[in-house]
Amino acid sequence: VVGVGASGFARDPDASVLQLAGAALRNALADADLEARSIDGLVVQIGSPRGADYDSLAEAFGLDVRFSSQSWAHGRFTATCIAHAALAVATGLATRVACVLAMKNSGFGRLGEASNPFFYEQFRENGGPHGEDGSIGLSSPVAGAAMAFDLYCRRYGKNRALLAAAPLTFRRHAQLTDDAVAREPLTLEAYQNARMIVEPLRLYDCSPVGDGAVCLIVAGKAQVPRDRPAAWITGVQGLPAGRDTYIFGPRGLGVGQQGLERPTRQQAAAQPVFAMAGLTPETVDTLGVYDSFSPLVPFTLEAFGFCEPGEGLDFIQDDRIALGGALPTNTSGGQLSQAQLNGWAQIRELVLQLRGLAGPRQVPSARRALWAATVGDALALERR
Amino acid sequence: MDEAADPIVNALNRPFWEAAERGVLRLPVCGATMRAFWPPSPLSPFDVGAQVVWKECPPTGVLLSRIVFRRLFHEPFSVHLPYAAGLTQLDTGPRLQGFIARPDDPSAPRPGDRVRLEFQVLTPGGRHVPVLVVAPGEQP
Numbered sequence: 086v087v088g089v090g091a092s093g094f095a096r097d098p099d100a101s102v103l104q105l106a107g108a109a110l111r112n113a114l115a116d117a118d119l120e121a122r123s124i125d126g127l128v129v130q131i132g133s134p135r136g137a138d139y140d141s142l143a144e145a146f147g148l149d150v151r152f153s154s155q156s157w158a159h160g161r162f163t164a165t166c167i168a169h170a171a172l173a174v175a176t177g178l179a180t181r182v183a184c185v186l187a188m189k190n191s192g193f194g195r196l197g198e199a200s201n202p203f204f205y206e207q208f209r210e211n212g213g214p215h216g217e218d219g220s221i222g223l224s225s226p227v228a229g230a231a232m233a234f235d236l237y238c239r240r241y242g243k244n245r246a247l248l249a250a251a252p253l254t255f256r257r258h259a260q261l262t263d264d265a266v267a268r269e270p271l272t273l274e275a276y277q278n279a280r281m282i283v284e285p286l287r288l289y290d291c292s293p294v295g296d297g298a299v300c301l302i303v304a305g306k307a308q309v310p311r312d313r314p315a316a317w318i319t320g321v322q323g324l325p326a327g328r329d330t331y332i333f334g335p336r337g338l339g340v341g342q343q344g345l346e347r348p349t350r351q352q353a354a355a356q357p358v359f360a361m362a363g364l365t366p367e368t369v370d371t372l373g374v375y376d377s378f379s380p381l382v383p384f385t386l387e388a389f390g391f392c393e394p395g396e397g398l399d400f401i402q403d404d405r406i407a408l409g410g411a412l413p414t415n416t417s418g419g420q421l422s423q424a425q426l427n428g429w430a431q432i433r434e435l436v437l438q439l440r441g442l443a444g445p446r447q448v449p450s451a452r453r454a455l456w457a458a459t460v461g462d463a464l465a466l467e468r469r
Numbered sequence: 470m471d472e473a474a475d476p477i478v479n480a481l482n483r484p485f486w487e488a489a490e491r492g493v494l495r496l497p498v499c500g501a502t503m504r505a506f507w508p509p510s511p512l513s514p515f516d517v518g519a520q521v522v523w524k525e526c527p528p529t530g531v532l533l534s535r536i537v538f539r540r541l542f543h544e545p546f547s548v549h550l551p552y553a554a555g556l557t558q559l560d561t562g563p564r565l566q567g568f569i570a571r572p573d574d575p576s577a578p579r580p581g582d583r584v585r586l587e588f589q590v591l592t593p594g595g596r597h598v599p600v601l602v603v604a605p606g607e608q609p
Contacts, residue, residue, distance in 0.1 A: 211508035232534055235534040
């Protein structure tokens with residue numbers, strides 16, 4: 086990753102998604118000390134109407150790329166987008182690939198409401214991509230996370246109040262992060278008194294809408310400047326799919342049509358991203374977790390072998406995932422406080438951590454980082 | 470924008486929705502393993518080469534989990550607030566999600582309860598959709 090940049094993150098219904106993307110690209114190019122004409126590949130995660138499609142981006146910014154791709158407009162393809170850029174570089178399809186997440190949500194109302202472009206996904210044949218079923222009022226992605234979390238707490242006999250540690254920890258991190266959308270102090274009392282959105286999940290279990298853009302520039306070994314530390318992509322893995330996967334629940338939980346056998350901690354730690362990167366859960370210095378909704382934090386920790394199945398809620402207690410803890414996680418505030426940007430702001434934060442540029446949030450001597458999502462999307466980065 | 474709540478009904482799933490109008494649970498079944506499955510598919514998820522047939526199934530099971538909507542996402546359901554949705558382990562194998570009315574009422578089903586799937590119209594002029602009610606006496 087030779088360059089990283091972002092726009093500001095804020096709820097701004099008047100913002101243009103091309104303006105947001107342009108700011109992120111300009112900042113990433115400046116960071117990489119590159120001209121726009123040196124970009125010959127473009128990978129886009131979110132197209133219109135929430136984002137901008139690859140063709141309008143390339144045209145507006147005067148790019149002339151020979152490789153373009155664009156994923157389904159969901160956060161689950163975040164690391165896959167970056168892997169796609171790395172594959173393009175490795176195969177010679179491109180030399181320097183700009184990976185862009187540009188997203189504007191605030192003009193569209195809430196997810197699950199009819200004004201939102203995602204509204205009709207709940208009526209997709211066989212149900213929505215997060216377990217939604219509009220015909221019985223089971224609307225919005227948050228419902229899928231709530232269903233999995235209710236089932237999880239019953240299966241393991243866990244007190245659901247333990248979940249507060251995730252949003253409270255990340256809010257403290259956001260207070261150290263200039264571009265976080267939600268920086269005001271959050272107390273346990275305020276968390277517990279906040280309104281239910283879909284029970285058992287409350288307001289602060291849901292990430293705030295943010296409009297913004299992040300750009301990463303991925304290049305091959307020969308293009309990496311030698312005069313400063315860089316974040317190297319050392320591991321990726323594909324996105325699993327099948328009857329045993331559920332976007333907001335770990336494998337084997339038994340939500341949707343999943344089986345009931347949870348992978349052991351050892352099996353979870355043997356996922357391809359670890360093997361490719363020569364990494365283990367114990368050697369990760371800082372972690373990014375896809376946290377649109379709080380339950381995804383314990384779920385992801387279990388799914389990647391940081392703890393035993395059923396122990397994720399205990400793991401996040403006692404500041405273990407806070408700056409200064411054993412596994413500093415979502416150090417720029419996570420999606421729960423920085424902004425819902427499909428994990429891209431977290432990956433940018435990991436790059437900054439590895440380059441020693443995270444300021445008051447710096448994890449001392451951070452060398453190995455992992456970004457991961459419950460369902461299996463993952464990216465390993467290393468300082469070299 | 471249109472806020473209809475009706476499911477998409479077509480050749481893939483019409484046997485389910487037609488049976489639902491009669492209050493009957495009909496599910497796709499793998500002709501090779503005779504296992505019922507959900508959601509519908511033209512290919513059996515247990516044996517891709519097998520015939521898929523539709524069969525009436527007992528509408529009973531256990532409620533596994535439940536979530537409660539206390540704010541409105543979808544206008545046609547405003548009259549039902551607060552309402553719940555539940556994940557049910559059907560006795561016949563697959564899991565199905567259903568609507569739960571008046572979740573704060575003591576008679577509403579809670580996780581662990583034996584439940585029966587009924588089909589009711591929830592929105593004006595809408596289809597009969599799965600609704601979960603307590604059914605203590607109905608064992609598999």
